[in-house]
Amino acid sequence: MTYNGKRILLGVSGGIAAYKAAELARRLVAAGAKVKVVMTKAAQEFVTPMTFQALTGEKVAAAMFGPGSEPLEHVALGQATDAIVLAPATANLLGKMAAGIGDDLLTTILLAATKPILVCPAMNCEMWVHPAVQENVARLQARGLTVLPPAAGELACGATGYGRLPEPETILEALAKLVSHQDLAGRRVLVTAGPTHEDLDPVRFLTNRSSGKQGYALAKVAWRRGAQVCLVSGPTLLPAPHGVERVDIWSAREMLDAVLARFPESEALLMAAAVGDYHPTSRSEHKMKRGSQELTVHLTQNPDILKKVATLKKKQVVVGFAAETRDLEVAARQKLEDKGLDLIVANAVNRADSGFAVDTNEVTIIGRRNLVVRLPLLSKEEVAARVLDQVAALLPPREGGGG
């Protein structure tokens, strides 16, 4: 995650989900953020400031006047931070923000704030759909605040519907975008991830050990940096990354169709999927029975997605991945040439802490004009960031003059 040293102001208002803000504070601290909590009076009816103070190591700010207050906190706190997250944001807080009211420390900080604000409303589902609340949300969005809509599910009041505070993971992702450099703002990025499955019969298939983690990390990091991301994913156990459009496919041929349909409108393609090279020549309609001692399966080569993409390529930046167990850089360079790629990420998959299914990876990024970037063992998100740095450098300037 991208919170190392980032200063986050966490505003907690008086909803039942205030207890979940404690977990959010803990997760932010664990991700490297410096967290300052500001609570409303009502929030303290649900959780004590002591809880947040213990989790963040920082005194909680709650009073504008009287004991514990600091004269200039109402202005300084919303400026001496990198981003503000309001979780949970009550209907009352949304209303006060929309109307420009500053009658306590948190609402006054928000009036003086100069940094990006993520609003995470949580309330009863009838409150959420009330026209006043919806109008307030629309006004806040029109002013440039980011609103993370509540999730659906069973609510504390017993009702079921939209009103739950999203999971900490989702809030952390949405907030990560607010503290990330937007060097890919508006860029259309297509990423493939995961393995493919090639059916033998209705219950068996050929596949490989790809978990999808590197491709998902690329999609997540590209989205955080402002890209519009489409992730074409083979079967994986990973949740869809926040903000990313995910297209699920099963086989290499389905992946080909999904990629070719989206490639012309994309500005960059990162092919991190481990695409099967072959599929069984015929798929048995029924489950194959155990029979003779030996079984011969005939395989037919799958289409080469990168080669097909090369025939359609215009200004797009195309990145391939080469997972190899030997002669890594030589094989990768060969693939770069053969497939007309702009970059190739050579990935050592013969060590336990790099390649398939783990959270770390050791790669070398190879490009045209003798570009060679040998990276140490890094998290897959850090690898993704370094690969996207190279992609950003190769993207042609945006039409209309934007950066």
Ligand SMILES: Cc1cc2nc3c(=O)[nH]c(=O)nc-3n(C[C@H](O)[C@H](O)[C@H](O)COP(=O)(O)O)c2cc1C
């Ligand atoms: C038990 C209980 C739970 C509440 N939960 C919520 C909630 O989830 N969302 C909400 O918008 N208001 C909720 N409220 C109402 C707020 O606490 C009330 O509107 C309060 O004035 C909010 O103040 P604040 O916005 O300054 O924190 C709840 C009230 C009670 C008594």
